[in-house]
Amino acid sequence: MNNLATRPLLGCIADDFTGATDLANMLVRGGMRTVQSIGIPTAEVAAGLDADAVVIALKSRTLPAAEAIEQSLAALAWLRERGCEQIFFKYCSTFDSTAAGNIGQVSEALLEALGSDFTLACPAFPENGRTIFRGHLFVQDQLLNESGMQHHPLTPMTDANLVRVLQAQTRQKVGLLRYDCVAQGAAKVKEQIATLRANGVGMAIADALSDADLYTLGEACAGLPLLTGGSGLALGLPENFRRAGRLRDVDAACVPLVAGGEVVLAGSASQATNGQVAAWLEAGRPALRIDPLALAAGKPVVAEALAFAANAGQTVLIYATSAPDEVKAVQAQLGVERAGALVEQALGEIASGLRAAGVRRFVVAGGETSGAVVQALNVQLLQIGAQIDPGVPATVSTTQEPLALALKSGNFGGRDFFAKALEQLAGGAQ
Template sequence: MSLSSPRPLLGCIADDFTGATDLANMLVRGGMRTVQSIGIPSARMAEGLDADAIVIALKSRTTPVEDAVVESLAALQWLRERGCEQIFFKYCSTFDSTAAGNIGQVSEALLASLGSDFTLACPAFPENGRTIFRGHLFVQDQLLNESGMQNHPLTPMTDANLVRVLQSQTRLNVGLLRYDSVAKGVESVRNKIAELRAAGIGMAVADALSDADLYVLGAACADLPLLTGGSGLALGLPENFRKAGKLRHSEDAASLQSISGKEVVLAGSASLATNGQVAAWLEAGRPALRIDPLALAAGQPVVEQALAFARDSAATVLIYATSSPDEVKAVQAQLGVERAGAMVEEALGQIAKGLFDAGVRRFVVAGGETSGAVVQALGVQLLQIGGQIDPGVPATLSSGEQPLALALKSGNFGGRDFFAKALRHLAGDVQ
């Protein structure tokens, strides 16, 4: 297949693994052939890349700010060396960040490195119920801080005012691109951006209530060196390149080869959505085994027990550490936040590797941190992005001699029946 352009057009940096696949999913839907790398690609990997868009998945959402900035700048340099014309910094549609950052600091560093003085911040994803009005982020009909995200074990979001949250993370002046301007169309947004820049605003949170708003924002920002936000903001970017004569729509952008072999579902997220998906699996009477972090801490052979459980089951199994917010807090109180999360991630990674050795070739994984641990344990470095399973979650195919079919799901994404749907999709059983 020949390139639509002599080099990748769009370079993307994502602060976690499932966020990267979420963004790549949007670009594929827009007809851009998209490749996702796990970390910054090696020189050898770079030689074989053939894509209109490249998404580099980092694990920088909850790392120390200094590390997140250094990693993100290294990814930016790699993308610029490949000739990418525009950079997109992707973070979660619920603006997940710790009290210390990292969204504002990374955005500021990328902006400075690109020699630009302005960018947008827009995590809106209306298709998944994330909308922004007057700078406040809503999840469905609830403010962010009333949506359950206030109980997130790693990134509790207690303020829905994104202008205020972002301003606490950057030395740049943060402003608001209000819905009044967005509703009037592309020229209105461009004029408002000019006003904000003239007023010394370096970053502006953009209101968006629908996909139509995101297309308007994307078109208005075609000339900005850097955009930041959720995957929804990327909806309009393929058309910008197409109008400029730089991109040919690829009808087979989402085409993936089918993978045979065994399958498994691994879940580590404690989000409301993943809790519902685990409950749906259990209600259907399907085999499942829950991992107990306290048993891990006590040195019990949890990984070996999980592998034996999967081996002895005639049906596809779910292995999960998903718990209610209260249960998570109780474990964290005994083990500490970082230790509790790291132990579960490491165990699920070891389980994934053991299952691979036992012939599993299709993996459905719930949770950004869990997905990162699993792909690292499996040695996955490069993913081809396929068709959408649920909004924000595509099927993917790893590169290498033994390709794997993977569905890497953000904890907050997917319908209640996602696990079953994803398994059907990875098996090629899609209507």
């Protein structure tokens, strides 16, 4: 197996940072050596790249559609230049995007650029409670629009019917690949895809109730130039390359130890992150809350946070996480975009200051927050290690002085995630 080519087989484009990490985690679990780039890699960063899969993390979920398309097509061009044989467009397992879209428009643009006429859209992630039945997305036992996602400050989701949501975002005809077809196996799915294409369908929402369904979909779609979905859909892709004799027999999850201080930074307002912050506080561990109104008033919030961390004598949590009604109250005063930008900038500056003070291990909650932190730390490429919780791996930066990071989507992780992530990062995520 040592004579296998080192060029990447699978090229992935993710619409936010933690989503990219989530996808990379899934590929590593399947045995694909995976690196994650923060934005399109420079020639210097890409030199000597040796991986089975490359995941390019963009920050395009809430951008105007034209900008999201432009960035995604640039990422596609880079991946194709490196010889990637299949492209995966990754978005959140809650299918969230702006009211004007982005999932549909970006998928459409990628399809056209690849010269293809069909792709699947499947955000299902059963391990984290996201399932799709008859085209409707469930979060645990609740419809998407009753799960708390209807209150998301940036991308509220008020409709669980994904066929309807996607159709509003694209000129392509949107269809449905139903659960009873998926249950009959990959051959039946291929037949149904052929029927959908013959009927002019360009994108199809795929039902999935279990990991077995996702493996079936992955196998059936081995020949599609483009797949789109949540990280769950990537479960079956490594095996396609393994069956073809294209993967090396190595430990894909091995990453180095990183020594130094540690911190938890949380900016997400999701239910899961609120629970994780509450668990930290209930344990009596030191924490400092960032007030967006104080930031807007020009108070020295960042300096106070750095002083708090320096004087605590133990690992601290610095957070802006709030309940939905509190978030709305702040947004009413500052505006949605300004409120979010103030918090992201502050947490990025805090991360940078902590790094200067010797912190080398960062646990970060929230997609937007993670994006701000990795940019502030000038992290450009991540090696993906072992899973901490479903959808969240340990990672280590591969440029400059190494940093260990756990970048968590707001909705992911158990209530004890912060403590678990700190323990795994300290142990090298082996």
